[in-house]
Amino acid sequence: MKNCRAPSESSEMNGQHSDSINPNDLSARFEQLVKRKKAQLRVVEPLMAIPNWPTTMRGTPNACLRSALFAGIQGKERIAYKKRTLLASVDGIEVRFLGIQLIQSDLDVWMQIVHLSRQQLPGFSVTFSAHALLTALGKGTGKSQHEWLKESMARLGGAFVEITFQGRDSFGEKGFLRYYRDEMTQRYIVELTESMLRLFEDGYTHIQFEQRHKLRKQPLALWLHGFLSSHAAPYPLKIDTLHRLSGSSTTHLRDFKLRLRKALEALVVIGAIESFSIVEDAVKIKKNPTPSQQRHLISKQQG
Numbered sequence: 048m049k050n051c052r053a054p055s056e057s058s059e060m061n062g063q064h065s066d067s068i069n070p071n072d073l074s075a076r077f078e079q080l081v082k083r084k085k086a087q088l089r090v091v092e093p094l095m096a097i098p099n100w101p102t103t104m105r106g107t108p109n110a111c112l113r114s115a116l117f118a119g120i121q122g123k124e125r126i127a128y129k130k131r132t133l134l135a136s137v138d139g140i141e142v143r144f145l146g147i148q149l150i151q152s153d154l155d156v157w158m159q160i161v162h163l164s165r166q167q168l169p170g171f172s173v174t175f176s177a178h179a180l181l182t183a184l185g186k187g188t189g190k191s192q193h194e195w196l197k198e199s200m201a202r203l204g205g206a207f208v209e210i211t212f213q214g215r216d217s218f219g220e221k222g223f224l225r226y227y228r229d230e231m232t233q234r235y236i237v238e239l240t241e242s243m244l245r246l247f248e249d250g251y252t253h254i255q256f257e258q259r260h261k262l263r264k265q266p267l268a269l270w271l272h273g274f275l276s277s278h279a280a281p282y283p284l285k286i287d288t289l290h291r292l293s294g295s296s297t298t299h300l301r302d303f304k305l306r307l308r309k310a311l312e313a314l315v316v317i318g319a320i321e322s323f324s325i326v327e328d329a330v331k332i333k334k335n336p337t338p339s340q341q342r343h344l345i346s347k348q349q350g
Contacts, residue, residue, distance in 0.1 A: 108246035117154035118294025119270025135291035146206035268310035
């Protein structure tokens with residue numbers, strides 16, 4: 048004879064199914080879901096080392112060179128992003144920013160500090176004097192230049208940056224660096240933040256420091272120098288694309304086109320590119336690839 052169990056009075060009153068759920072089974076199912084979710088999470092390995100490069104070069108992540116993260120504008124043109132804002136960048140990279148806009152002179156400061164720390168393990172601090180850093184950047188060492196460096200360090204330390212690669216991995220960090228400054232000696236102890244250093248893992252470029260030094264006070268030329276250095280063979284680019292990627296504050300493309308021509312002429316003078324042509328709304332640029340870029344092009348052709 049089949050055993051039957053009468054539904055409880057409370058079940059009938061609430062219109063519920065006669066078979067109640069076992070709380071223990073529910074807990075077990077929840078634990079299984081948690082374990083399954085944890086197993087799907089990607090384990091981010093610690094950054095083991097910063098790449099090394101020759102003294103004449105400055106290693107810079109491509110994410111910093113192929114976006115408006117460090118805009119090619121004058122300091123007086125910078126703006127404050129009060130909300131987490133998506134900046135212009137090439138396909139495959141998304142850059143969101145919150146804070147005072149960073150420009151090419153801020154990139155100079157960060158590149159120089161990374162250069163000083165390139166032979167150290169991430170997480171270890173680097174020490175330098177304000178005088179030495181300013182001298183390395185080709186700047187004066189008076190009071191106004193020291194104040195300029197303090198402002199740049201504050202911007203680099205206070206900016207929030209979130210970068211997403213190929214829609215998969217996002218790294219967010221408050222600041223490119225953390226620092227201590229001795230007000231008596233003006234010596235800095237700086238620790239570079241790991242998330243920003245991790246940008247090297249997704250590609251970086253050797254920037255010729257002497258060429259960059261010759262472009263001082265020419266922010267758009269500086270941005271173009273970095274952008275073009277990160278490409279072995281630049282493809283034709285629309286003026287509108289360069290306008291967006293460089294973070295230009297120029298309202299009219301006609302005015303930006305004039306600035307762009309002047310900046311490209313400066314790159315020809317220092318030997319960064321061989322030649323260029325501007326036809327209607329596009330720019331064609333010819334440059335000699337570096338030895339490593341030449342090897343990359345050959346391997347690409349060979350499949």
